[in-house]
Amino acid sequence: MSNFEPEIVAFCCHYCAYTAADMAGTRRISYPSNVKIIRVPCTGKVDAIHLMKALEKGADGVYVAGCLDGDCHFKNGNLRATAHVEKIKKVLEDLGWEPERVAMMYFSAGMGEQFAQGAKEFTEKIKSLGPSPASQTVGKAV
Amino acid sequence: MITAEQKPLQEIFGYIAPYEKILVVGCNECVTVCAAGGRKEVGLLSSALRLHSVKAGKKLEVLEHTLERQCDPEYVDQLKELAGQVDAIVSLACGCGIQTVAAQYAIPVFPGVNTKFMGASESQGIWAERCMGCGDCMLGVTGGICPVARCSKSLMNGPCGGNSSGKCEISEDVDCAWQLIWNRLVELGIQDRYEELVAAKDWRPAGGGGPRKIIREDLAASKIITEDMA
Ligand code: SF4
Ligand code: SF4
Numbered sequence: 421m422s423n424f425e426p427e428i429v430a431f432c433c434h435y436c437a438y439t440a441a442d443m444a445g446t447r448r449i450s451y452p453s454n455v456k457i458i459r460v461p462c463t464g465k466v467d468a469i470h471l472m473k474a475l476e477k478g479a480d481g482v483y484v485a486g487c488l489d490g491d492c493h494f495k496n497g498n499l500r501a502t503a504h505v506e507k508i509k510k511v512l513e514d515l516g517w518e519p520e521r522v523a524m525m526y527f528s529a530g531m532g533e534q535f536a537q538g539a540k541e542f543t544e545k546i547k548s549l550g551p552s553p554a555s556q557t558v559g560k561a562v
Numbered sequence: 563m564i565t566a567e568q569k570p571l572q573e574i575f576g577y578i579a580p581y582e583k584i585l586v587v588g589c590n591e592c593v594t595v596c597a598a599g600g601r602k603e604v605g606l607l608s609s610a611l612r613l614h615s616v617k618a619g620k621k622l623e624v625l626e627h628t629l630e631r632q633c634d635p636e637y638v639d640q641l642k643e644l645a646g647q648v649d650a651i652v653s654l655a656c657g658c659g660i661q662t663v664a665a666q667y668a669i670p671v672f673p674g675v676n677t678k679f680m681g682a683s684e685s686q687g688i689w690a691e692r693c694m695g696c697g698d699c700m701l702g703v704t705g706g707i708c709p710v711a712r713c714s715k716s717l718m719n720g721p722c723g724g725n726s727s728g729k730c731e732i733s734e735d736v737d738c739a740w741q742l743i744w745n746r747l748v749e750l751g752i753q754d755r756y757e758e759l760v761a762a763k764d765w766r767p768a769g770g771g772g773p774r775k776i777i778r779e780d781l782a783a784s785k786i787i788t789e790d791m792a
Contacts, residue, residue, distance in 0.1 A: 469602060472609035511606075514571040515614045553617040 426480035426546040427555065428455045430539070431466045431501075435493045436529050437485030443532030451539035454546075463487075464497025468504045471522055472511070478555040481546035483523040485538070491528065498526065518549050563592035563682075564656045565689045566599060566675040568607065574652060575614055577672040581649035582621050586611070586674065587641065587663065588628035589655035596689055598675050599654025601628040607654065607674060632659025638666050645669065680711075697767025697774065703755065705746030710768075712739035718760040 432438040438459045444451060460466055463486035474482045484505055486498035502524045509519035525538045578584050586608045594600025608624040615622035627644055629637045632655035641663065645651065650670040653660040656677040664671040679691040694711040701708060710716045714724075714732045720740030724731025728741040747753045767774070 467602070469605045469609065472606060472613070476609050476612055511571070511610055512613075515610060516617050517613065554613060557616050 424547060424551060426454050426543060426551070427478065428452075428481045428483070428539075428543060428546060429474045429479045430455050430457050431460050431463060431470065431482075431484045432457050433463045433486045433497070434459055434461055436487040436491065436531075437463075437525070437527045437535060439529035440485075440527040440531045440535035443530065444536045445532075447532050449533055449536045451536035452543040454543050455539045462492065462494045462497035463501035464492070464494055466501050466504065468508050468511075471504065471508045475512075475517075475521065475552060476554055476558075478552070478558045480549075480552045480555050481521045481523075481542060483525055483538075483542055485525040485527055485535070488526045488528050517553065520545060520549065521552060563595055563680070564658075565596045565678045565681045566593050566654075566656050567678060568598055568603065568654070568675050569673065571610060571614070574607070574611070574672070574674055577670075578611065578622075578650060578652065581670075583623040583625070583648045584611075585625045585627060585641070585644050585648040585651045587632065587651055587653050587655070588626075589632035589653075589659050590628060590630050591632075593655055593659075593675065594628075595683075597687075599656075603654055604628050607652070629655075629659075632656075633662050635662060635666060638662050641667065694768070696763070696765075697769075698764065700760070700763075703758075703760065704743045705750060705752075705755075707739060707742045707746055709739050709743065710763075712737075712742070718763055 430437075432441060438457065441457055463484050466484050471482050471484075484501045486492065486501050489498070492498045505522055505524040508522050512519045512521060523542060525542075527535050527538070586604050588594070588599045588601055588604035590600060593603075597603065604626050608626045611622060611624050625644055625648060627641065629640060631637045632653065645667045648669070650672065651663060651667065652672050652674040653663050654674040655663070656675070657673070660671060660673050680693045680695060681689040682692045684690050691711050693708055696710045700710070709718065709720060713720055714730050714736070715722060717740065720743070721738050725738040725741055728738055730736040730738045744753070744756060747756055
C-alpha cells in the first residue's frame with residue numbers, strides 16, 4: 421500500500437488554524453495535498469455528525485484544528501470540539517475502526533510551521549493505517 | 563421530562579443483524595432535549611450503523627426519520643410509507659414511543675435507547691431523577707423535595723440512620739433527601755411541619771394497583787363528537 425494517498429478532511433477554525441494554514445502558504449512551507457481544508461467559523465460548530473459523515477463519504481482521516489487552550493474567540497468552542505472528537509473516537513472503537521482516524525489539534529494564527537508539521541504527521545499516520553473501510557467501498561469523497 | 567441514554571452499539575448491531583434495510587426513528591420531544599434520540603442522534607446512530615456494515619462487509623441500507631412526537635398514534639401514522647419500505651425499525655424514543663410504533667407496524671421494532679427516569683437538568687449534560695410518578699404528589703408537605711424519588715428508601719418520615727453529614731449512605735455523591743427537606747422547611751420557617759408524621763403511603767396510585775391509565779371524559783368525549791361530525 422506504499423502508493424496509497426489518503427483523503428484527509430481538516431475542519432479549521434477561521435481565527436487560528438485556517439490563518440495558520442494561510443501563513444504556511446505565504447511562507448512557502450509545504451504540507452501534504454492530501455489534506456483538504458474546510459473553514460469553519462469556530463471548531464465548536466463542528467459536530468460529531470460532521471466527522472461521521474466525512475468518514476461515511478470516504479475520508480480516510482478527519483481532524484479538527486482549533487485555537488490553543490483559552491484562546492477560543494467564542495470562549496470554549498475548541499473544548500466542545502475536543503469532546504466531540506473524543507466521542508467519535510469511542511464510537512469508532514466500538515465499530516472496529518481505528519480511533520486514530522480522527523484527531524484534534526490546536527494552533528494559534530501564527531503557527532504556520534506547526535500547522536504544516538501537524539498535517540504531515542497526521543497524513544503519515546493515516547498512510548500507515550491504510551485506506552478506511554468506507555473509502556474502499558464508496559470511493560473518494562473529496 | 564423522560565430521560566434516556568443510547569444503548570451500547572453492539573446491542574443494536576445484534577438486533578439488526580438479520581436485516582438489510584432498516585429505519586431509525588427519533589422523537590422531537592424529551593429524548594431530543596436529553597440528547598439521546600433526536601434528529602442529531604438519529605443521524606449519528608445511522609452513520610455508525612453504516613460504517614459498521616461497511617467494515618463487516620454486510621449490505622445495509624439505513625433510512626432516517628424523526629417524528630414530532632412518537633407517543634401519539636397520529637404522529638406515528640406518518641411513518642406508514644417509510645415503514646413499508648424496511649425490514650425493521652430502531653426507535654430512539656422513550657419506551658412509550660417505541661411501544662406506540664410497535665403497536666402500529668407489523669415489523670420488528672427495536673429499542674435504540676434505555677429509558678431511564680423522569681428527571682430535570684442540573685446543568686448542561688447532567689440530568690437527575692426527580693419524580694417517580696407516584697400518583698399522589700406529596701411535594702406540598704415536603705417543601706418541594708420528593709422523598710419518593712430522591713430518598714433511596716422512599717421513606718415517608720426520614721431521615722434514617724444512614725444520613726451522614728447530609729449525604730445518603732448509598733454514596734457520598736448523593737444528598738440525603740430528608741436532609742434537603744429539613745433544610746428547606748427551616749428556610750421556609752415551617753419546620754414544625756416536620757413534627758407531623760406522614761401516614762403510610764398508598765402505593766396503588768403509584769402502580770401497585772396494576773397498569774395505570776388516565777381517562778379525561780371531557781376530552782375523550784369531544785374526540786367522539788369530532789369523529790361523528792366527520
Ligand atoms: S411525590 Fe410522587 S408525584 Fe410528587 S414528585 Fe414525588 S414521585 Fe412525583
Ligand atoms: S440517608 Fe437519607 S436519602 Fe438515604 S436512605 Fe436514609 S433518609 Fe433516605
